[in-house]
Amino acid sequence: MIKTTSTSGVGITLENVSKSYNSSAPAAVDNFSMNINPGEFIMLVGPSGCGKTTTMKMINRIIEPTSGKIIIDGQDVLSLNPSFLRRNIGYVIQQIGLFPHMTIAENISVVPNLLGWSKDKTADRVEELLALVELDGGSFARRYPKELSGGQQQRVGVARALAADPPVMLMDEPFGATDPITREKLQLEFLRLQESMHKTIVFVTHDFDEALKLGDRIAVLSAGSQIVQFDTPANILSNPANEYVSSFIGQGAALKSLALIDVAQAKLLPASAATSSPHSVATFDNLRTALDRVVLAGGHPVAVLDEAERVVGAIGIEEISDALGADVRNLSPEKAV
Amino acid sequence: MSGKGYDLGLIWAFLANKSEEILELTGQHIVVVIISVLIAAVMGVGAGILVWNKPTGRGFVIAVAGVILTIPSMAMLALMIPSLGLGWVPTVVALSLYSLLPIVRNTIVGLREVSPAVLESAAAMGMTPLKVMFAVQIPIAWPVILTGLRVATQLAVGIAAIAAYVAGPGMGTYIFKGLSMLGAKNALNFALTGTICVILIALVLDAFFILITRITTSRGLRD
Ligand SMILES: Nc1ncnc2c1ncn2[C@@H]1O[C@H](COP(=O)(O)OP(=O)(O)OP(=O)(O)O)[C@@H](O)[C@H]1O
Ligand SMILES: [Mg+2]
Numbered sequence: 001m002i003k004t005t006s007t008s009g010v011g012i013t014l015e016n017v018s019k020s021y022n023s024s025a026p027a028a029v030d031n032f033s034m035n036i037n038p039g040e041f042i043m044l045v046g047p048s049g050c051g052k053t054t055t056m057k058m059i060n061r062i063i064e065p066t067s068g069k070i071i072i073d074g075q076d077v078l079s080l081n082p083s084f085l086r087r088n089i090g091y092v093i094q095q096i097g098l099f100p101h102m103t104i105a106e107n108i109s110v111v112p113n114l115l116g117w118s119k120d121k122t123a124d125r126v127e128e129l130l131a132l133v134e135l136d137g138g139s140f141a142r143r144y145p146k147e148l149s150g151g152q153q154q155r156v157g158v159a160r161a162l163a164a165d166p167p168v169m170l171m172d173e174p175f176g177a178t179d180p181i182t183r184e185k186l187q188l189e190f191l192r193l194q195e196s197m198h199k200t201i202v203f204v205t206h207d208f209d210e211a212l213k214l215g216d217r218i219a220v221l222s223a224g225s226q227i228v229q230f231d232t233p234a235n236i237l238s239n240p241a242n243e244y245v246s247s248f249i250g251q252g253a254a255l256k257s258l259a260l261i262d263v264a265q266a267k268l269l270p271a272s273a274a275t276s277s278p279h280s281v282a283t284f285d286n287l288r289t290a291l292d293r294v295v296l297a298g299g300h301p302v303a304v305l306d307e308a309e310r311v312v313g314a315i316g317i318e319e320i321s322d323a324l325g326a327d328v329r330n331l332s333p334e335k336a337v
Numbered sequence: 338m339s340g341k342g343y344d345l346g347l348i349w350a351f352l353a354n355k356s357e358e359i360l361e362l363t364g365q366h367i368v369v370v371i372i373s374v375l376i377a378a379v380m381g382v383g384a385g386i387l388v389w390n391k392p393t394g395r396g397f398v399i400a401v402a403g404v405i406l407t408i409p410s411m412a413m414l415a416l417m418i419p420s421l422g423l424g425w426v427p428t429v430v431a432l433s434l435y436s437l438l439p440i441v442r443n444t445i446v447g448l449r450e451v452s453p454a455v456l457e458s459a460a461a462m463g464m465t466p467l468k469v470m471f472a473v474q475i476p477i478a479w480p481v482i483l484t485g486l487r488v489a490t491q492l493a494v495g496i497a498a499i500a501a502y503v504a505g506p507g508m509g510t511y512i513f514k515g516l517s518m519l520g521a522k523n524a525l526n527f528a529l530t531g532t533i534c535v536i537l538i539a540l541v542l543d544a545f546f547i548l549i550t551r552i553t554t555s556r557g558l559r560d
Contacts (some may be wrong), residue, residue, distance in 0.1 A: 083463045
C-alpha cells in the first residue's frame with residue numbers, strides 16, 4: 001500500500017523579503033534572503049518572536065510580504081493566485097487545525113477535493129496516507145478529530161498536508177505540543193518519510209536539538225529574522241559562527257556531533273580488540289550510541305556488527321574521538337565541554 | 338381555572354364546535370412564524386457573515402437589532418398601519434424585525450468562535466475565502482446559529498399572538514376576541530384556547546428545532 005514514488009521537492013528562493021506589521025515597530029522580517037535546494041530539509045531556529053513563523057508563512061502567502069521576491073520552482077509566488085498556490089504546498093502547524101466537523105478521511109480529502117480528484121483516487125490516497133502515518137486500522141478514517149489523541153491528531157495533520165503530494169512542505173513547530181516521547185517518535189517517523197519523499201521542507205522550531213536531528217541545513221536566526229548562520233548541523237556544531245550560535249547549541253556540542261556520525265564512518269579496530277563484554281554496536285548506529293556502549297563496557301572497546309550481525313571490528317574511546325576530530329577538525333576542547 | 342360561573346366541561350363543546358377554525362388559525366400562526374423567521378434568517382445570517390470580523394460593523398448591527406427588540410410590539414404594529422396596512426404584511430415585517438437580534442448575534446458569536454488555527458489551515462490548504470466560509474466556518478458555527486434561530490422562533494410565536502391587533506393571522510385572533518368580549522359566554526373559551534394553542538405551537542416548533550439540530554450537527558461537534 002505504501003507509495004514508493006512521490007513528487008519530490010522543488011527549489012525555493014527568497015530575495016530581500018521583508019515584513020513590517022506596522023510602520024512604527026521594527027520589521028518582523030528584515031531583508032531575508034535564502035536559497036533552498038530541491039528536496040532540502042531546512043530548519044529555521046531562533047528565539048521566540050525573532051520572525052521564524054512570519055518568514056515561513058510568507059512562502060505560501062498566509063502573510064503577504066511588505067517587499068521582496070519569493071520564487072518557487074522558478075515561479076514568482078506573488079504573481080500566482082494564493083489559493084491555487086497553496087494547493088501545492090503542504091502546511092502543518094502546532095495547533096494542527098483539523099476541521100472538527102469532518103471525519104479524519106474528510107480532513108485528509110480536502111486538498112484532493114479542491115484539486116478535483118475522483119472519489120476513488122481520493123479514497124485510495126486516504127487509505128495510503130493513513131498507513132503511511134501509521135493510523136491504519138482502528139477505523140480512524142471514520143472518526144472525528146476530537147476522538148483522537150494529540151499525537152494521533154498531529155499525524156493526521158501531516159497526512160492531510162501530504163494528501164495531494166505537494167513538492168513543498170511548510171511546518172511550524174508541528175511536534176511542539178506533544179510530549180517528549182511522542183515528539184521523538186513523530187520526528188523519527190517523519191524523517192523516515194522524508195527519506196523516500198525528498199520534499200523541500202521549511203520547518204520552524206525553537207528546539208535546537210530537533211533542528212540537529214531533522215535538518216539538512218539549519219538557519220540560526222536572530223531578531224528581525226536575521227540569518228546568523230546557515231549551514232549543516234555538523235558544521236554549525238563544529239564551527240559556531242559566534243557566541244549567539246554557541247548559546248543555542250548549549251552544553252555538549254561534542255556529544256551532539258557524535259549523534260550525527262555513523263559508526264561506519266569511524267576507523268575501526270580489528271575485531272580481536274573487542275572485550276568479551278556483551279555490549280556491541282551496529283555499523284548503522286551513531287557514535288553517541290557507540291560511546292554509550294563503550295562506557296557500559298567499562299571504557300573498553302566493544303564489537304561492531306554489520307547488518308547481518310557479523311562482527312566487522314571493534315570501537316573504543318580513541319576511535320570515537322578520532323572520528324569526531326576528523327569530522328569536526330575545529331572542535332576545540334573548551335567548546336567540546 | 339375553576340372560577341365561579343365557568344364550567345370546564347363547556348370547553349369541549351366549544352373546541353368541537355370550532356375545531357376547523359382553530360386548526361386554520363394554528364396553521365396560520367405557524368406559517369407566519371416560519372416565513373418571518375426565514376426572512377430574518379436570510380437577513381441576520383447574511384449580516385452576520387458580512388460583519389463578524391469587523392468590530393464597528395458588528396457593533397452597529399447588534400445595536401440596531403437590539404434597539405428594534407426594545408420597541409413595544411403594539412407600537413411597532415401600529416406604526417406600520419399607515420404604510421403597510423393591515424393583515425399579513427405588517428405582521429411578517431414586524432416578526433422578521435423582532436427575530437433579527439438572536440439570529441444575527443448568534444451568527445456573529447458562532448463565526449467568531451471558530452478557532453483561528455482552523456481558519457488558517459483552511460486558507461493554507463487552498464480554500465478560497467468563500468469556501469472557507471461555507472465549507473468550514475458556517476458548518477462549525479452551525480449549532481450556535483441554529484440556537485439563534487430557535488430563540489428567534491420562540492420570540493416570534495409569542496409576538497405573533499399580538500399581530501391580531503393589526504388583523505394579522507394566527508391564534509392571537511382568539512385571544513383578542515376573548516379579551517374584547519370579557520364577561521360574555523365564550524370569552525374565556527376564546528382566550529384560553531388561543532393561549533394554550535400558542536403554547537403548544539411554541540413547544541412543537543421547539544421540538545422541531547431539537548430534531549433539526551440533532552440531524553444537521555456533525556457528530557464531531559457534539560459534546
Ligand atoms: N499579526 C501580527 N501583528 C503584529 N505583529 C505581529 C503579528 N504576528 C507577529 N508579529 C510580531 O512579529 C514578530 C515576529 O513574530 P513571529 O510570529 O514570526 O515570531 P516567531 O519567531 O515565530 O516566534 P515564536 O517562536 O514565539 O513562535 C514578533 O515581534 C511578533 O510580535
Ligand atoms: Mg512562531
